[in-house]
Amino acid sequence: MPMISPKLACAIFTDETRDASLPLRPDVLLKTMSHHLRWHGHVVVGDVALRLYKHKGSWQYDERDVRRAARDLAAVTVDHDDLVEVVLPGRQWREESSAEGDARGCANWRGQIAGWMYHEALSKELARDRPYTERSEWAQIGENGLPGELTWEEFVSARNGSGSSSTIGGTYPLELFTRSEGRWWLPRAYxxxxxxxxxxEEKLLERARLCSRCGARGPRWSGWRTPTKTGYVTMCPPCSGAEFTTYTGHLRGVPYGQMRVRKLRADDYLCRLCQSSRASVWDHCHEHDLVRGPVCASCNTFEGKGLPELLLRREEVVAHLLECSRCCRERTLPLRFHAAVAQAHLKAEARHASCPVQPHVRHRNTTETGHIFDLYCDRHWTKKWKEEVSAAGALELVHTFVDQTLTAGRPEPGVPGPRATSDTHAQT
Structure with a gap:
């Protein structure tokens, strides 16, 4: 079959749909790092699912699929006079969509649009820097149908600047969204x-949950998805365990540079962190250049780009960091975690005068001499102050943190729980 790059697929799709009446955004075809690939291996444009194929480390489309999808979507006629009312969910939708289980994060275009509105309304409110007690009205819907004091112009301007995060199914709904008679409307066809x-989307997710070996039904959000040379496959832990070797720590203390010389393949093992996916790389301590263990691509990104203060709350992550034999022996952690340990200490110990409330602590920056933090008290809104923890002081706190971890017994790697978007700096 004729395989093409995402860039060429986007160009072909754009050309084929140049006269389309739908508000298409073909750039979605370029998002080969999208979580959707891990979830189900497709990019859905409109109501058409385009599968991606991995060849020699690169994602590619079947040109015939791209042209067929483009022509089908270009043929959709949008009658701007045939409108249907759009009833958006209230603010509680966000809480309901975050619930555990199969109900969490279901495809919901109405909910996504509502979420954009509340996000921009809250962003505007936070920019005013008002006390928390005066923020109760930011989520109330105004006469213009938007929450708080958000205007339509502000909303559209903010979402235009957020790129693909304001598209749904490769389309831009705000282009056709209108308000009349106190209600929201969209063309019926759209x-x-x-x-x-x-x-x-739901059909693809459901199909991707089934183990490719035994047919068992797995968790909704890609827990059993394993990267391979040709793309992602779904394998349950028993089938993965039967297929791949469990890492036992036998390479602890080995320099990372020797792994290539020894020709040891990470993909022969299960991921040490999640213990459910095939490993793809050898993770190592970048400060001591020593091997920690085999991890899958998802856990490697999670550990490498996650917020340090969130990573340290996960026992299995701390245990993995201490697989570096020098970190363990010297009772330390990589430098990027020192500020997070100091931040946790300030949150637990620092107080505004005799106030019993834990302050909010934000790491401002790191200098040659130490780490600087901004603190503020929720109970006394106007009380803000600065604290500095010296580099030596932070190192002592790290020693204490590691000692407590080792005294409690080094935990075995567990299955990572759901990762919040904030873990990897994702934005709404």
């Missing part, structure tokens, strides 16, 4: 297309 997008 609203129906978005409904079909929801169905297609």
């Amino acid at each position: 609203a129906n297309l978005l409904d079909r997008w929801e169905v297609e």
Whole structure:
């Protein structure tokens, strides 16, 4: 089959849909680092799912699929006079969509648009820097249908600047979104297309949950998805365990540079962190150049780019960091975690005068002499102050943190729980 790069696929799709009446955004075809690939291996444009194939480390599309999808979507006629009312969910949708289980994060285009509105309204409110007690009205819907004091112009301007995070199914709904008679409206043909997008996303997710070996049904969000040379496959832990070797720590203390000389393959092992996916790389301590263990691509990104203060709350991550034999022997952690340990200490110990409330602590920056933090008290809103923890002081706190971890017994790697978007600096 004729395989093409995402860049060429985007160009072909753009050309084929140049006269389309749908608000298409073909750039979605370029998002080969998207979480959707891990979830189900497709990019859904409108109501058409385009599969990606991995060849020699690069993601590619079948040109025939791209042209067929483009022509199908270009043929959709949008009648701007045939409108349907769009009833958006309230603020509680965000809480309901964050619930555990299969209900969490279902495809919901109405909820996504509502989420954008509340996000921008809250951003505007936070920019005013008002006390928390005066923020109760930011989520109330105004006469213009938007929460708080958000205007339509501000909303559209903010979302235009957020790129693909304001698209749904490769389309831009705000282009056709209108308000009349106190209600929101969209062309019926487009609203129906978005409904079909929801169905297609859910169908792909459900199919990707089934173990490719035994057919067992796994967790909704890619817990059993394993990267391979040709893309992601779904394998349950028993099938993965039967297929790949469990790492036992036998390479602890080995310099990372020797791994290539020894020709030891990480993908022969299960990921040491999640213990459910095939490993793809050897993780190592960048300060001591010593091997920690084999990890999958997802856990490698999670450990490498996650917020240090969140990573340190996970026992299995701390245990993995201490797989570096020098970190363990010297009772330390990589430097990027020192500020996070000091931050946790200030949160537990620092107080505004005799106030019993834990302050909010934000790491401002790191200098040659130490780490600087901004603190503020929720109970006394106007009380803000600065604390500095010296580099030596932070190192002592790290020693104490590691000692407590080792005294409690080094925990075995566990299955990482759901990762918040904030773990990797993702934005709404």
